Amino acid sequence: MTIYALSSGPGMSGIAVIRVSGPETKIVIREITKAEIPSPRMATLRKLNKINTNELIDEGIIIWFPGPDSYTGEDMAEFHVHGSRAVIEAIHNSISKIKNCRIADPGEFTKIAFQNGKINLLKAESIADLISSETEIQRQQAIKIMCGKSSEKFNGLREKLLKILSNVEAKIDFPEENLPDNILRDIKNSSKKIKEEIQKLLNDQKVGETIREGFKIAIVGPANAGKSSLLNYLSKRDVAIVSEIAGTTRDVIETHLNIDGLPVIISDTAGIRESKDEIEKKGIKLALKSAEKADLNIVIIEPKNVDFTGFLNDLVNEKAIFVVNKSDLGIENMSPRLKKLNPILISLKNEKNIEELISKIKTKLKNKFITSGDILITRERHRQHLEQCVQHLANFENKNNTEDFDKGAEDLRLATRHLGIIVGKVDVEEILGSIFNDFCIGK
Numbered sequence: 001m002t003i004y005a006l007s008s009g010p011g012m013s014g015i016a017v018i019r020v021s022g023p024e025t026k027i028v029i030r031e032i033t034k035a036e037i038p039s040p041r042m043a044t045l046r047k048l049n050k051i052n053t054n055e056l057i058d059e060g061i062i063i064w065f066p067g068p069d070s071y072t073g074e075d076m077a078e079f080h081v082h083g084s085r086a087v088i089e090a091i092h093n094s095i096s097k098i099k100n101c102r103i104a105d106p107g108e109f110t111k112i113a114f115q116n117g118k119i120n121l122l123k124a125e126s127i128a129d130l131i132s133s134e135t136e137i138q139r140q141q142a143i144k145i146m147c148g149k150s151s152e153k154f155n156g157l158r159e160k161l162l163k164i165l166s167n168v169e170a171k172i173d174f175p176e177e178n179l180p181d182n183i184l185r186d187i188k189n190s191s192k193k194i195k196e197e198i199q200k201l202l203n204d205q206k207v208g209e210t211i212r213e214g215f216k217i218a219i220v221g222p223a224n225a226g227k228s229s230l231l232n233y234l235s236k237r238d239v240a241i242v243s244e245i246a247g248t249t250r251d252v253i254e255t256h257l258n259i260d261g262l263p264v265i266i267s268d269t270a271g272i273r274e275s276k277d278e279i280e281k282k283g284i285k286l287a288l289k290s291a292e293k294a295d296l297n298i299v300i301i302e303p304k305n306v307d308f309t310g311f312l313n314d315l316v317n318e319k320a321i322f323v324v325n326k327s328d329l330g331i332e333n334m335s336p337r338l339k340k341l342n343p344i345l346i347s348l349k350n351e352k353n354i355e356e357l358i359s360k361i362k363t364k365l366k367n368k369f370i371t372s373g374d375i376l377i378t379r380e381r382h383r384q385h386l387e388q389c390v391q392h393l394a395n396f397e398n399k400n401n402t403e404d405f406d407k408g409a410e411d412l413r414l415a416t417r418h419l420g421i422i423v424g425k426v427d428v429e430e431i432l433g434s435i436f437n438d439f440c441i442g443k
Contacts (some may be wrong), residue, residue: 003104004095013083024100025075038064051097057090058082072109073116121424122151136261141211150376151423158419164190165412195393198386208378214265218294225300226325229348231268262365296364302326382422389418
C-alpha cells in the first residue's frame with residue numbers, strides 16, 4: 001500500500017507539506033501534476049490538479065525521493081502547497097482515488113523507516129520526543145538520542161555479549177575441544193563488567209524519564225489554604241477555581257509549565273481534611289496518591305492550622321517544601337516543630353515572598369536534572385529491558401561459576417535479546433557469524 005498524510009501542523013498556515021510513500025508514489029505524482037516525474041531531490045514547481053476533472057487545486061513545490069534513498073526507504077514524495085484546509089482536503093481526496101493509496105496511520109512513516117532499516121527504534125522514539133518537546137532541555141535530550149549516543153552504547157554492550165556467547169556456544173558445540181584458560185577467564189570477567197556497566201546506567205536517578213515526561217510537583221495541604229491560588233499564580237492564568245468555600249477542588253488539576261527551560265507538571269489537589277462527602281473523600285485519596293508519586297511536594301498551610309497531625313507527618317521529607325500562606329494574618333501561633341522546617345512565609349493575597357518560593361522550586365529542579373554522565377535511558381521500556389538484562393547476567397554468573405555452559409548460554413541469549421529489543425534489533429545469525437570469524441571452526 002501507498003500511504004499519504006499531512007506532515008506539517010494542522011490548521012491554516014502559509015505552507016503545508018503532504019507526504020506520500022509507497023510503490024504508487026510515481027503514479028500519484030503523474031496523476032496530480034499531469035507531467036513527468038521531476039529530478040530526484042530537487043524542488044520543482046508544478047500545477048496540482050484534481051484527478052477526474054483536471055481542475056486546478058493549487059500550484060506548489062514537489063520533491064521526489066526515489067527509494068531506497070528516502071526517509072522511509074520507499075519511493076516518497078512531498079507536496080509543498082498553500083496551507084489552507086480546502087487545498088489540503090482537495091489533494092487528499094485526489095490521492096484517495098488512486099488505487100492502493102490510503103491515509104497514513106499515526107507515526108506510520110517513521111514505522112516504515114524503522115522496518116526498512118533506515119533508523120533504529122531509539123531514533124524513532126527520539127523523533128517522536130523531538131516533535132513533542134516543549135522545553136529546551138527536552139529538545140537537547142531528543143537531539144542527543146537522535147545522534148546515536150544511546151544506540152552506540154547499547155549496541156556496543158550487545159556486541160560484547162554476542163562475543164561472550166559465541167565462546168560459550170563453541171564450548172557447547174565442541175566439548176572435546178578445551179577452550180584456553182584465558183578465554184574462560186575472559187568470559188567470566190567480561191560478563192561481570194557488562195553487568196556492572198548496565199547497573200551504573202540504571203543508577204541515574206531517572207533523569208532521562210523526568211526530562212521527557214516532566215518534573216512532577218504536587219501542591220498539597222488542608223482545605224482552603226491557598227493551593228488553587230498558588231497554582232493560578234505559577235501558571236499566570238486561572239487554571240483552578242478559587243473560592244472561600246472549603247472543598248472546591250475535588251479532582252487533581254494539572255498544568256504544564258516551562259520553568260527556566262525545564263519541563264514541569266504541577267498539580268493542584270483536593271484539600272485534605274475529614275469529610276463525609278464520598279466524592280470529596282475520593283478527591284482526598286487522589287491528593288495523597290499524587291503527593292506520593294510527585295518529585296516535589298509543595299505543602300501549603302495557613303497559620304491557624306499548623307499542627308502536624310495526620311498527613312503532614314507523612315510529608316516531612318526531602319522532597320517537600322513547606323509554605324505558610326496568609327502570613328499577613330499573623331504567625332504568632334506557629335508551632336515550634338514547623339519553625340524547625342524553615343517554612344517559607346508567603347501571602348498570595350499581597351504577593352509577598354512568592355519569588356523566594358519560586359527560587360527554591362528552581363533550585364530543587366536544577367538539582368534533580370544534574371547528572372554526571374550522558375543521559376541514555378529516556379523511557380520506562382528501556383529501563384525494564386536493562387533490568388531484565390542484569391538479572392539474566394546475574395543468573396549466568398551463578399551458572400558460569402559451576403561451568404554449566406548449556407544453561408548459562410540461554411541466560412546470555414536472553415540478556416542479549418533484551419539489549420537488542422531496546423534498539424529494535426534481534427538477530428541470532430550474528431552469533432553464528434561471530435563463531436565462524438573468531439574460531440575458524442573446521443580448520
